[in-house]
Amino acid sequence: MKLVLDAAAYAYLGEDAAIDHEHPLIQQIAADLLHTGGGSDEGFAQAAFEYVRDEIRHSMDAGDSEVTWRASDVLEKRTGLCYAKSHAYVALLRAAGVPAGLCYQRLSMDEGGFALHGLTAVCLDGVWTRQDPRGDRPGVHTEFAPVGEWLAYEVRPAAGEVDYPTVYAAPHPAVLSVLRSWDDCQALCDGHLPAELENP
Numbered sequence: 001m002k003l004v005l006d007a008a009a010y011a012y013l014g015e016d017a018a019i020d021h022e023h024p025l026i027q028q029i030a031a032d033l034l035h036t037g038g039g040s041d042e043g044f045a046q047a048a049f050e051y052v053r054d055e056i057r058h059s060m061d062a063g064d065s066e067v068t069w070r071a072s073d074v075l076e077k078r079t080g081l082c083y084a085k086s087h088a089y090v091a092l093l094r095a096a097g098v099p100a101g102l103c104y105q106r107l108s109m110d111e112g113g114f115a116l117h118g119l120t121a122v123c124l125d126g127v128w129t130r131q132d133p134r135g136d137r138p139g140v141h142t143e144f145a146p147v148g149e150w151l152a153y154e155v156r157p158a159a160g161e162v163d164y165p166t167v168y169a170a171p172h173p174a175v176l177s178v179l180r181s182w183d184d185c186q187a188l189c190d191g192h193l194p195a196e197l198e199n200p
Contacts, residue, residue, distance in 0.1 A: 018087050033047045045146070046144040049144040053135050068080040083171065103119040103120070103130050105162065106155075106160075106164070172197060
């Protein structure tokens with residue numbers, strides 16, 4: 001899928017309330033992962049991906065009640081929904097000078113209706129690819145893929161699902177508003193997740 005940027009290139013290295021990559025914790029983790037990744041951008045991007053995928057619990061999968069949205073909080077508390085985990089991954093990438101942004105999918109839910117799923121887009125050698133650090137569970141497995149994609153979910157257009165092509169420099173307001181409005185993750189996930197983007 002051809003990805004579309006929604007901002008100038010420098011914005012994908014910027015900081016905001018959710019992607020607070022100047023935070024000391026994020027800087028420290030990024031520095032540690034630079035050694036793990038062997039010094040290359042691709043090696044670092046893979047090491048950071050595996051760290052967020054494996055070391056940060058997916059809140060719903062783990063039954064955690066706390067709602068996190070700021071990258072530093074996600075990394076400190078080690079829990080977050082797919083959106084929050086993507087915020088953390090983007091922050092780590094930007095802390096190491098790797099351009100990164102946020103993407104979304106509209107997926108159908110088992111109980112009916114739709115919910116957005118959050119992804120990360122990474123720019124390596126001028127090429128943007130989507131990565132999905134949500135975390136594995138039975139039936140769901142992701143890997144870092146510098147070429148192609150290895151995402152948690154394959155979109156089914158016939159079921160009304162959507163792959164949004166835009167790479168957002170900041171979290172989409174529809175996502176951030178919901179995350180900041182709830183303090184109980186399980187209640188949030190009980191039919192209150194954002195269902196679509198107004199401007200695909």
